[in-house]
Amino acid sequence: MKNQIRVLLVGCGAISRTWLISALKEKEINIAGLVDINRSAAEKKAEEFKLTNAFVGTNFKEALRKTKPDAVFNCTVPEAHYEITMLALKEGCHVLVEKPLADSMDHARKMVRQAEKTGKILAVIQNRRYYNYIRGVEKFLSSGKIGGLTTINSEFYIGAHFGGFRDKMKHVLLLDMAIHTFDMARFLTHTDPVTVYCHEWNPFSSWYNHGACANAIFEMTGGIVYTYLGSWCAEGLNTTWTGRWRFIGEKGSALWDGMEKFEAQKTTGRTGFIRKTRNIAISFSERKEENEGHRGLIREFIHCIKTDKKPLTSADDNIKSLAMVLGAIESSRKKRPVRIKL
Ligand SMILES: NC(=O)c1ccc[n+]([C@@H]2O[C@H](COP(=O)([O-])OP(=O)(O)OC[C@H]3O[C@@H](n4cnc5c(N)ncnc54)[C@H](O)[C@@H]3O)[C@@H](O)[C@H]2O)c1
Numbered sequence: 001m002k003n004q005i006r007v008l009l010v011g012c013g014a015i016s017r018t019w020l021i022s023a024l025k026e027k028e029i030n031i032a033g034l035v036d037i038n039r040s041a042a043e044k045k046a047e048e049f050k051l052t053n054a055f056v057g058t059n060f061k062e063a064l065r066k067t068k069p070d071a072v073f074n075c076t077v078p079e080a081h082y083e084i085t086m087l088a089l090k091e092g093c094h095v096l097v098e099k100p101l102a103d104s105m106d107h108a109r110k111m112v113r114q115a116e117k118t119g120k121i122l123a124v125i126q127n128r129r130y131y132n133y134i135r136g137v138e139k140f141l142s143s144g145k146i147g148g149l150t151t152i153n154s155e156f157y158i159g160a161h162f163g164g165f166r167d168k169m170k171h172v173l174l175l176d177m178a179i180h181t182f183d184m185a186r187f188l189t190h191t192d193p194v195t196v197y198c199h200e201w202n203p204f205s206s207w208y209n210h211g212a213c214a215n216a217i218f219e220m221t222g223g224i225v226y227t228y229l230g231s232w233c234a235e236g237l238n239t240t241w242t243g244r245w246r247f248i249g250e251k252g253s254a255l256w257d258g259m260e261k262f263e264a265q266k267t268t269g270r271t272g273f274i275r276k277t278r279n280i281a282i283s284f285s286e287r288k289e290e291n292e293g294h295r296g297l298i299r300e301f302i303h304c305i306k307t308d309k310k311p312l313t314s315a316d317d318n319i320k321s322l323a324m325v326l327g328a329i330e331s332s333r334k335k336r337p338v339r340i341k342l
Contacts, residue, residue, distance in 0.1 A: 004030040005302055008069035008093075010060055010084050011076030012036040012045040014164075015098060019073055020049050022295035028302050032067040035060050060084060064091050071305065074098060077165050078175065082107040085122065089114045094121040096301045100179045101315055101322050105341065108319050115315060122315040123301055126183045128242060129312055130296035133259055136284035137245075138188050145280055146249030146266055149189055152226045156181055156243040157234035161207065171211040173232045174200060174325050178214065181228060181243050183321035188247075191220035192320050197337035198328035206233040216328045252277065260284065 005028055009016060012034055023029045033055030036042040046056045055067050064087070072088035074081055074097040082102050088095045089111070101124045102108035115122035128134055141149065156177070166172050186192060198216035206212040212233040218226040230243075242258030252266030262282045269276035290299060297313065304311045320342055327340040 004028055005071055005305060006030050006032040006067065006069045007071050007073055008033045008035065008055075008063055008067050008088075009045075009073040009075060010035045010063075011074065011080070011098075012038075012041040013075065013077075016045060016073075016075040017048075018294045019075055019298070020045060022293075022298050023073070024049060025290075025295065026299060026302065028306075029298075032069050033057070033063045035063045060087060064088070064093075069093055071096065071301075078103050078169075082111060085111050086114055089118050089120055089122065092118060092120065094301070094305050096121075096123050096125065096298065097315075098125050099183075100124075100175060100325065101318055103175070105319075105323060105326050108315070108322050112316050112319055121301065121304055121311065123297075123304075123311040124313045124315055124318040125294060125297055126180070126313040126318060126321070127293045127297055128180050128184050129187050130291065130293050130300075131242075132285050132287045132292065133262075134184060134187070134242065136282055137254075137256055137262065140254070140262075140264070140282045141188055141247060141249075142190070145252070146247065146254055146264060147251035148222075149224055149247060149249050151246075151248040152185060152189060152224065153246045154181055154185065154226075154228055154243045155239055155245075156228070156230040157237065157239045158232055158241065159235040159238060160232050166208065168209050170209075171200065171325075171329050172208050173212050173230055174198075174214050174328050175211075177232060178216075178228065178230055178328070179321055179325050180241075181230070182218075182324040183318070184242065185218070185220070185226050185228075186321055186324075188245075189220065189224060189226075191222055191224050192342070193218050193220055193324045193327065193340040195219045195337050195339050196324065196327045196331050198331040200329065200332035203231075203233060208233060214328060214332070216331070218324065252280070 034042040071094040200214040213231040216228045240258035245256040247254040254264035256262045264280045265277040267275040331338045
């Protein structure tokens with residue numbers, strides 16, 4: 001494989017800045033073009049990042065033809081992920097798409113099948129998996145220090161005033177945000193979803209049009225129960241963006257604030273009404289900026305293109321996190337628990 005990977009970035013809105021900051025630090029990436037249905041958005045990014053030789057336009061098909069990219073970075077809004085990704089795959093490009101993979105399971109399955117058919121990589125920016133705190137907690141839980149997991153709770157409470165597409169979108173918390181938290185639950189516990197019972201609502205105080213709050217109970221493989229409580233219109237006492245977590249294992253429990261604050265206790269005694277416990281510590285690895293978040297994921301994606309490997313957030317696995325989101329929406333609509341179709 002040649003040294004530089006030619007990349008066409010589509011969707012030049014807010015998150016594209018994070019992508020460009022990361023991508024332009026990598027010598028192996030050449031940003032060949034910028035596309036947005038809003039020309040001035042693409043022009044502004046070209047100017048801001050001094051991409052004087054890059055193609056700038058509004059027509060994705062024309063940009064594909066003119067730039068002949070190896071890969072497409074799809075930073076468009078969720079409803080456009082399917083169309084852009086399918087076109088890119090059909091033109092023989094690898095695709096890295098922003099979360100959520102797609103706006104429906106039907107679209108997501110077709111995207112995964114198309115990637116398989118063309119032998120191209122289709123991966124999703126599920127950037128939480130690329131933070132040292134999350135990796136540290138995953139390692140701690142896998143070490144068995146608190147025994148096999150039985151129960152997980154996560155709370156997400158943020159009063160986020162975005163403006164823009166989120167204010168109007170349906171199921172805003174579940175579709176645009178909970179995908180991060182649900183994917184974390186899968187990553188941290190190495191389990192997949194089986195069933196879900198969810199209640200989604202939009203409180204009278206909400207500044208969103210639809211679904212700013214949701215509570216969901218998932219049954220995961222191995223009989224683990226995962227409970228999610230979330231609100232995107234909770235003013236005050238906010239959690240971190242990664243959420244506040246409790247893990248219960250057969251020999252102890254752990255509490256985590258989603259960042260560096262972590263505490264755990266394991267039982268030492270075998271008798272007594274409440275068993276004796278001792279504290280156990282966690283060790284987080286040193287943070288390396290180049291491996292964190294979007295940058296870590298983009299680097300891995302490029303490495304996988306060059307070495308023919310599969311990224312951690314490959315769409316054929318990430319579709320299971322999307323299934324948790326869409327299963328929760330279905331359960332809330334039907335007002336009963338539903339089996340999650342993978
Ligand atoms: N991973 C994260 O932490 C994270 C954070 C923020 C946003 N996101 C995701 O990134 C995506 C974009 O979010 P944003 O906040 O940048 O939105 P945004 O509205 O600021 O930008 C989206 C851009 O896409 C363009 N666009 C829409 N349809 C298009 C199409 N068919 N072709 C070309 N351009 C098109 C719009 O004109 C706009 O400029 C969403 O899927 C969102 O969920 C992820």
